[in-house]
Amino acid sequence: MTPDLTLPYDGILPEFSSRPVWCGRGSAVIGAVRLGSRAWIGDGGVIRADGQPVTLGERFWLGHRSTVHIATYSHGTVAGDRVTVGRNSVVHACTVGSDVVIEDDVVILDGASVGDHAVIEAGATVFPRAQLAGGFVYAGSPAKSVRPITPAEVDERAERLREAAGDPVQAAAGDPPEVEATVFVASTARLRGRVSLGAGSSVLFSCDLHAEVGPIVVGADTNIQDNTVIRTRGEGVVIGRDTTIGHNVRVSDSRIGARALIGIGARVAPGTVIADDVMLAAGATTDPGQLLEGGYLWGGRPARILGPLDSTKRAMMVRIVEGYCEHGRAYRKAEAALS
Template sequence: MNPDLTLPYEGESPSFASRPVWCGRGSTVIGAARIGDQAWLGDAAVIRADGQRVTLGDRFWLGHRSTVHIATFTHGTTCGDRVTVGRNSVLHACTIGADVVVEDDVVILDGSSIGDGAVIEAGATVFPRSDLAGGFAYAGSPAKAVRPITPGEAAERAERVRERSAEGLGADPEPPQDLDPDVFVARTARLRGRVGLGAGASVLFCCALEAEAGPIVVGADTNIQDNTVIRSRGEGVVIGRDTTIAHNVRIADSRIGARSLIGIGAVIAPGTLIADDVMVAAGATTDPGQILESGHLWGGRPARILGPLDAERRSMMLRIVESYCRHGREYRAAQEELAG
């Protein structure tokens, strides 16, 4: 079974091993990705190799609404054989050994290396450039070894992760119609209710923007990255212009300012107010009603000030916005060509 959507990137298309690959509804594979024998991709799973390669070994398992991505200029992502990844997890520009189990809601960040037979427990964040030895269980943020893995334990935990993924996410994606020509919405994204997208905005693969009550308003040139879920059940969500919402972020009714970045796997609680010019670190969470003041890097659970938003961080945030404006144009053209 093929993914719901495959697209080339810079002339390279995904390649699949000759033996069967099972792909769920809304699953998406982009660019220079190589997927081994007997892989399993859950509903709304995204593999995006747009700038570096993604190489996934035999019997790779990627749970529902999980994401594999790269760092455009520095790192690809490589996984050995028999790697199991749970639901709503992100492998980002990292190297994973064989027989590794990555449980639900995990974030593994750029330049990290995970040894054979390791288990990354649910909710953990592996910080950039971490080197985690095989044969141990890791937990927390940052992820740290908590104990050795007993014989057969990794295989048992992999089986439990797969059992939890037996049920899918439900309905197929329902992409919107009649979009502004400067906006990109991936074919596997879902927008429901009153959703407004500013010029140059992009909503990437398998995102879900659900305005159940108040509206969701996204500013110009803001990017919403793969598998992010934004849900309004009260006053609504407003996101300023030139802002990045990274992979697998969860956002409830809140306000997010301009020129900000919400990191991979962050959770923004109802009533949060994030000022202009704020960076929220990967895996961070906010408390309901929390106010994040301008000019700072915030991180932790709940988020606290970690340092100033210096010139280097601001420059990096601007480069991401510019890169995703370009991605939006490229992906819109590719989707239109695919549609014929």
């Protein structure tokens, strides 16, 4: 089987050692990806190499709605053989050894390294540049070693995780929404209800935006990255302009200001108000009704102020927005060439 969507980036198409054993609905493999033999990609799984390469070994297993990505200007992603990734996890710009189990809702961040025969337990966050030695179980945020583990136990955990994959979780993509010419909505994304997208905005692969009750309003040049879910059951979600919503974020009825960055795997609870010029760290959560004051980096579970938003972080946030405007134009062109 082949993914639902295979796209080139900068003229480079993915390379498959052999056809994957399984590719679920809404799955996408993009750009300079090398995928080993006997791979398995779950529903909504996204492997995206748009700026740096992604190299994944034999029997790589990517669970439903999980994402593999790179850091455009600095790091690719490499994984060895027999790596198993659970549901709703993100493997981002890092190096993962062989015979590694990454359970559900895990985030591994830029420059991190995970050794052979390791297990990252559900809900853990591996911080940037962390070096996790092989042969241990890791848990928490930041992920820390819990106990040693044998290769036989790693194999057993991998088998249990694959068996627990269960039924698909990705709904089929709906009809393409009517948007203006500068907006990009990936063909594997799903938009339902009253969704308004500002000029130059982008909704990436396998996102699910469902305005069940209130509307979802997205500002100009804002990017919503792969496998993010935004769902309203009350007043709705409003996101300001020039904002980045990272991979695998979950957003309920809330307000997110302009020039904000919501980090990979974060959770924004109902009633949250995030001011302009806020960075919410990867894996962070907010409490219902929480107010995040502008001008700060927030992180933790629940989120608290970690420090001021300095000029380096602000410049990085601007670069991400500019980069995703370019990505949106490139992906619109690439998807148009398929039709």
